[in-house]
Amino acid sequence: MRDSFHAELDSLLGDLAKAARLAGQMMANASTALSQADLALAEQVLSSEGDMKALCDDMDQRCRKLLVLQAPVATDLRVVVAAMHAVRDVERMWNLAQHIAKIARLKHPTVPIPGDVRPVFARMGMLATSLAEDAAEAIESRDPLSAQRLAQADDEVDALRRRSFQILFAEDWAHGVEPAVDAALIGRYYERFADHAVAIARQVSFLVTGLPPDC
């Protein structure tokens, strides 16, 4: 009974890591769709909504079943609760990648991010994608120290967002209101995506150490 419980838990965490990695891939695609006005790629990200929802609902159901059928305690309970929270984080990451793809589609064939802020957003996109990969690895390795590493990359995302505001609000910003608004929202989506990746790593830390995720 307990062995089948642990096998199911391992399989759930494996799928969760895969889903986090996929969310990172979606964000990479959304970022490319944005910077290259690639409509087909934007559509590809947007058409993944049903798959993502089904995947996350399935993982959520499996968490609930594990709670009902096995009534886990101690570490096992922590793992199920952490997984349940992380499923929601992964779902939000996927949604945020879709928000960026939506802007790429809405503004096509224009590249919505003007030259001045493009390098800032290219870096944010890269960091966001790599944070999703790091979160997946944290789940796989159950590394309690990963949260700290992810928080450092997240700090860089926050700094880049502040940098983007400096550019948007500078007197020599010559691209008008609409690209500035798009850029501000895209920056917000990257920032939240990174926050959710860090939240997953914090859940991993919690499931290993038993200390609350925010410590």
Place this chain on the structure above:
Amino acid sequence: MRDSFHAELDSLLGDLAKAARLAGQMMANASTALSQADLALAEQVLSSEGDMKALCDDMDQRCRKLLVLQAPVATDLRVVVAAMHAVRDVERMWNLAQHIAKIARLKHPTVPIPGDVRPVFARMGMLATSLAEDAAEAIESRDPLSAQRLAQADDEVDALRRRSFQILFAEDWAHGVEPAVDAALIGRYYERFADHAVAIARQVSFLVTGLPPDC
């Protein structure tokens, strides 16, 4: 044993409803701070961060304790899981109210929202506050139909957000980039606040009916 479990569960849900109501009050204060450039009120919202975090951490811990000590099944398990998710929603609502208070503080003594979009945001602020109150009532009454009612108000928030973009992107927008960026972000914060209130009502529906929150 089961009686003390239900007493603790009722007390937890009571506190959760209070916390949702408080988040609504914070959003009302943040909206007033914004529209009247009221720095003291903005500071009041921002200084509540520690209290909010302690309150949500406490509720989260109580959910985990109920799972460990009582190993609830069926409806009882659903209530604990729903409460655990709703705690995170309330915490995010509080954070979003703080984001709006931060803009009010940063731009003080300027009112960051120019006249043209002010009525749109006044209405969004009112709806967001009332959605938090509705979410609190949904928890208290355990009304499975509340999700549908909240979703309607949420639709109006989404429509107002689209209306704000029409104003910001119109050719006669005369207030420049920075107020437009602020307005776009504030609109996003209201929208997410409303989404979390709806998510709480969906959790209530789930705990009563056992159907997944998104049905």
